[in-house]
Amino acid sequence: MEFLNYFSNVFTFGNILILILGTVGGLLLGAAPGLSPTMAVALLIPFTFKMSPEQGLIMLGAVYTATVAGGAISAILLKIPGAPANIATVMDGYPMAQKGKSKEALHYCFISSFVGGIIGILVLIFFTPLLANVALKFGPSHMFWIAIFGVTVIATLDSNSIIKGLFSGALGLWLATIGYDSVLGVERFVFNPIFSGGINIIAALVGLFAIPQVLSMLEKKQDLSDQFQMEKKSLFQSMKYNLSRFKALTIGSITGVIIGLIPGAGGQIAGLVSYDQIKKVSKNKENFGKGEPDGIIAAESANNAMVGPSLVPLLTLGVPGSPTAAVLLGGLLIHGMFPGPNLFTIYAETTWTFINSLLVAQFLMLIFGLYISGLAKYVIKTPVNYMAAAITILAIFGTYSVQHNFADVMVMLFLGVSMFFLSKFGFTAAPIVLGLILGPIAETNFSQAKIIADTQNGIFDYLTIGPLNLTIISLCILSIIYGLFTEIKKKTNDKDQ
Amino acid sequence: MIKINKLSSVVLVLILSILLAYASFSGGTSEAYIFPKLLSTVMIILSFLSLVLYFYNKNEKITEVDIKKLSIYLGSLLLFLVFGELLGFYFLAVLIFLIICYVYSEKKNKKSIFYNFLITLCFIIFIYFLFAILLKVQAPRFFLF
Amino acid sequence: MKKLFLYFTFILSFLSFGSVAQAGDYPDRPISVTVAYNPGGATDFQARLVTMMASHPKKDYLGQPIVIVNKPGAGGKVGWNWFATKARKDGYDLAAYNIPHFVSQSIVFDDTKYNIDNLEPIANWGADPAVLIVGKDSPFNSVADMVKFAKANPGKVTFSGAGKFVGHHIAFLQFQKASGAKLTYVPHTGGVPALTAVKGGQVMAGFNNLSDAFRSQNDIKILAIADLQREKTFLPNVPTLKEEGLDVDNSSVNFRGIMAPKGTPPEIIEFLAAKVPLMFNDKKTLGQMKKGGSPVRIMNRAEVQEMWKARKVSLTKLLAGLKP
Numbered sequence: 001m002e003f004l005n006y007f008s009n010v011f012t013f014g015n016i017l018i019l020i021l022g023t024v025g026g027l028l029l030g031a032a033p034g035l036s037p038t039m040a041v042a043l044l045i046p047f048t049f050k051m052s053p054e055q056g057l058i059m060l061g062a063v064y065t066a067t068v069a070g071g072a073i074s075a076i077l078l079k080i081p082g083a084p085a086n087i088a089t090v091m092d093g094y095p096m097a098q099k100g101k102s103k104e105a106l107h108y109c110f111i112s113s114f115v116g117g118i119i120g121i122l123v124l125i126f127f128t129p130l131l132a133n134v135a136l137k138f139g140p141s142h143m144f145w146i147a148i149f150g151v152t153v154i155a156t157l158d159s160n161s162i163i164k165g166l167f168s169g170a171l172g173l174w175l176a177t178i179g180y181d182s183v184l185g186v187e188r189f190v191f192n193p194i195f196s197g198g199i200n201i202i203a204a205l206v207g208l209f210a211i212p213q214v215l216s217m218l219e220k221k222q223d224l225s226d227q228f229q230m231e232k233k234s235l236f237q238s239m240k241y242n243l244s245r246f247k248a249l250t251i252g253s254i255t256g257v258i259i260g261l262i263p264g265a266g267g268q269i270a271g272l273v274s275y276d277q278i279k280k281v282s283k284n285k286e287n288f289g290k291g292e293p294d295g296i297i298a299a300e301s302a303n304n305a306m307v308g309p310s311l312v313p314l315l316t317l318g319v320p321g322s323p324t325a326a327v328l329l330g331g332l333l334i335h336g337m338f339p340g341p342n343l344f345t346i347y348a349e350t351t352w353t354f355i356n357s358l359l360v361a362q363f364l365m366l367i368f369g370l371y372i373s374g375l376a377k378y379v380i381k382t383p384v385n386y387m388a389a390a391i392t393i394l395a396i397f398g399t400y401s402v403q404h405n406f407a408d409v410m411v412m413l414f415l416g417v418s419m420f421f422l423s424k425f426g427f428t429a430a431p432i433v434l435g436l437i438l439g440p441i442a443e444t445n446f447s448q449a450k451i452i453a454d455t456q457n458g459i460f461d462y463l464t465i466g467p468l469n470l471t472i473i474s475l476c477i478l479s480i481i482y483g484l485f486t487e488i489k490k491k492t493n494d495k496d497q
Numbered sequence: 498m499i500k501i502n503k504l505s506s507v508v509l510v511l512i513l514s515i516l517l518a519y520a521s522f523s524g525g526t527s528e529a530y531i532f533p534k535l536l537s538t539v540m541i542i543l544s545f546l547s548l549v550l551y552f553y554n555k556n557e558k559i560t561e562v563d564i565k566k567l568s569i570y571l572g573s574l575l576l577f578l579v580f581g582e583l584l585g586f587y588f589l590a591v592l593i594f595l596i597i598c599y600v601y602s603e604k605k606n607k608k609s610i611f612y613n614f615l616i617t618l619c620f621i622i623f624i625y626f627l628f629a630i631l632l633k634v635q636a637p638r639f640f641l642f
Numbered sequence: 643m644k645k646l647f648l649y650f651t652f653i654l655s656f657l658s659f660g661s662v663a664q665a666g667d668y669p670d671r672p673i674s675v676t677v678a679y680n681p682g683g684a685t686d687f688q689a690r691l692v693t694m695m696a697s698h699p700k701k702d703y704l705g706q707p708i709v710i711v712n713k714p715g716a717g718g719k720v721g722w723n724w725f726a727t728k729a730r731k732d733g734y735d736l737a738a739y740n741i742p743h744f745v746s747q748s749i750v751f752d753d754t755k756y757n758i759d760n761l762e763p764i765a766n767w768g769a770d771p772a773v774l775i776v777g778k779d780s781p782f783n784s785v786a787d788m789v790k791f792a793k794a795n796p797g798k799v800t801f802s803g804a805g806k807f808v809g810h811h812i813a814f815l816q817f818q819k820a821s822g823a824k825l826t827y828v829p830h831t832g833g834v835p836a837l838t839a840v841k842g843g844q845v846m847a848g849f850n851n852l853s854d855a856f857r858s859q860n861d862i863k864i865l866a867i868a869d870l871q872r873e874k875t876f877l878p879n880v881p882t883l884k885e886e887g888l889d890v891d892n893s894s895v896n897f898r899g900i901m902a903p904k905g906t907p908p909e910i911i912e913f914l915a916a917k918v919p920l921m922f923n924d925k926k927t928l929g930q931m932k933k934g935g936s937p938v939r940i941m942n943r944a945e946v947q948e949m950w951k952a953r954k955v956s957l958t959k960l961l962a963g964l965k966p
Contacts, residue, residue: 042712043632136842161547184529196723218566219562318837386598389593392593397628401634410578413578448828635709
């Protein structure tokens with residue numbers, strides 16, 4: 001219970017002020033399409049130079065927590081996930097908003113984020129020594145299969161037809177191979193110089209989600225405010241309902257914790273995997289994708305439950321569990337704090353103050369998040385022409401600021417317009433984005449696996465032998481078979497009618 | 498108005514996967530092409546499967562794209578692509594914001610045009626504050642701004 | 643309508659802070675330094691540390707802040723290609739270099755647009771030698787153990803490193819040549835993942851940055867250092883590969899510093915070459931670097947030019963016949 005000794009350190013005037021600023025700023029940055037948590041944390045690192053290590057870490061931690069939750073705001077209101085982690089939130093969040101339940105959806109999002117976040121940080125506080133070495137167990141073969149698992153989950157989830165979903169996932173994986181091979185350094189498929197750096201993930205996320213959404217908004221010219229009445233449900237009612245969805249919260253938090261411990265792929269797929277789980281065990285499967293609160297609850301509790309555990313390998317081994325944690329590592333190093341046992345001995349005060357402040361940040365995120373939920377109606381009521389213009393400009397500036405590269409903006413707009421037409425052919429953006437995100441992970445680990453396997457018994461053995469490999473492979477196969485099964489059942493049902 | 502039916506979607510998938518497979522297999526013998534080759538093979542198999550399924554299950558659904566309505570938006574994106582680095586982000590952002598607001602607004606009277614200008618101004622100042630001052634992003638500029 | 647627009651443009655131009663640069667009062671706005679690696683990596687965080695004093699009001703360094711811009715990808719190729727071809731040659735676009743990375747890439751690859759002739763060094767801030775590491779539970783306790791095993795099992799010993807043709811890979815190639823054993827190199831996407839692979843036992847050994855390996859001694863064993871002398875402050879007990887009887891010199895030592903594109907006005911380069919080493923030598927900066935376990939080696943422009951040329955010669959010799 002060492003952490004309790006340092007609790008009072010959090011509650012100094014300066015620290016609380018930084019926490020509040022970080023949380024509110026993080027929520028807003030996360031909500032802006034094009035500004036991902038990873039980028040928000042990276043861009044804020046220079047600000048921590050002028051602060052004490054404690055204050056710097058508190059700010060980065062608060063921003064990390066809040067941007068993950070903030071990304072759900074635009075996912076629910078605009079159908080544009082603020083970060084890859086929020087893709088699963090779109091699936092039921094946006095349909096709820098369309099039914100006029102945007103406030104309710106946001107309430108669920110923040111309450112579940114809070115529950116998941118607290119659980120994740122408690123895991124970080126109590127189980128760090130126990131879980132420290134888990135991250136080291138994952139070698140190239142396991143990471144390869146986890147990436148493939150992520151793609152199969154999304155392919156079978158967010159599509160009317162599994163074949164189209166798998167095709168989109170493979171297309172995303174293929175697009176990710178454009179540019180330099182990360183292992184061999186060979187340049188591939190650079191049809192035009194703008195692709196020489198490959199397709200940036202944020203450019204793809206913004207392009208594939210935001211631009212098609214703007215185009216379909218303009219095409220339909222739907223002023224949401226005229227279409228329906230906003231439904232009123234009190235905060236107390238949402239809270240009561242949310243906490244009664246025990247199954248969704250548990251599945252979400254546990255999945256988030258487990259996936260947060262896996263280095264690399266972690267944060268991006270936590271929400272999706274838990275959404276997939278809850279959909280499979282739920283009694284009303286057919287409601288998913290049409291505005292089922294359980295979908296939001298599972299996805300968002302997983303997203304935030306991932307934050308705490310993703311710091312376990314970071315603080316003990318210097319192995320980041322998510323891309324944002326990787327940037328946070330830079331924040332630690334700048335202040336001369338190096339991951340490892342020292343953090344909990346020499347720097348114990350700073351480390352525990354940081355972890356405790358993450359706990360406090362969850363409460364602040366809940367309070368400000370719920371407040372912002374009340375303002376959501378203004379976003380929904382904004383006339384389409386202003387909305388379209390604002391999203392476009394934000395998308396352009398956000399994409400540019402990732403690496404100060406105009407080619408990224410070109411790729412973003414090109415992908416966006418193509419995706420709009422592809423969506424008319426019945427394709428969805430999510431599997432392509434997931435393919436793009438997980439592609440480099442899959443390929444790098446495949447190439448490394450191949451080099452290592454050649455010194456042993458060959459690539460096939462290396463990829464398939466061992467309990468961990470077999471577990472993940474069977475998960476992949478299960479999710480495809482389950483998806484096929486439901487699709488066939490649905491098709492025969494449709495025919496009978 | 499462009500009309501899209503189900504067969505065209507199947508054909509599109511087939512063409513796309515053949516093109517990508519061609520690129521992957523003609524790329525070279527380097528180890529770097531193993532993974533793309535693997536993927537494009539999977540894509541070809543999937544697209545043939547969807548072709549087979551099409552003949553099994555022919556329920557026609559036609560979707561439409563209102564290309565005329567969207568042409569001004571698409572044109573303004575093109576404007577940004579071509580002149581983005583030359584004329585600077587802030588100048589073009591103002592221009593595009595005004596164009597989109599004006600063309601896609603319901604009412605086109607003097608008052609709404611005034612509002613368009615006001616909102617554009619506020620939004621661009623917000624963008625400038627967020628990116629240039631807060632996040633220290635140096636977007637391409639043209640002469641003065 | 644037209645009038646309104648003109649008026650409006652006028653207001654906006656007042657609001658913006660940009661101004662046309664004039665020679666003589668350089669620098670009058672922030673300078674950007676391109677880092678060709680991810681935020682959070684060793685090069686990135688050191689670059690941020692050594693440039694943080696640039697605009698300090700009480701010190702006469704640059705008088706303007708330095709902004710770090712990350713353009714990562716393909717072991718630095720993306721960022722440096724951009725820098726060599728697209729950077730403005732007005733002194734407001736600078737970049738961080740990593741030797742031997744960019745020199746060896748310019749020798750080996752045909753698609754790199756940079757080489758030592760189209761870049762101008764300003765000053766060097768650090769040097770990080772590569773060290774030979776194995777996991778804590780590894781049966782190898784010395785370089786001799788490992789060479790013996792590798793000779794008996796050709797190709798079976800796997801090495802991790804931060805990518806192809808970076809310092810770690812150069813050290814690996816020299817080590818392989820000197821030991822006469824066949825070894826396998828597994829490129830990773832950065833120093834940290836490469837180190838993790840050694841800790842987790844996914845590879846049998848690895849070359850990594852001295853600074854990173856030094857901090858991970860709970861999980862790894864450091865067998866040797868690829869430099870001419872031992873590292874006296876951090877690792878006095880670790881022998882050099884030369885002492886172990888292997889002919890490996892300091893070609894793989896990772897030098898980091900700041901450069902400008904060729905074509906930048908000479909008076910601006912002179913100005914930077916005079917001020918930047920002073921900025922690196924700032925007491926506060928040195929203190930932070932030491933706290934971060936980053937070995938500092940400050941070199942002025944003339945010394946760096948010398949070093950670049952020497953590296954080019956030795957690396958060309960080493961990499962002959964290694965085109966991928």
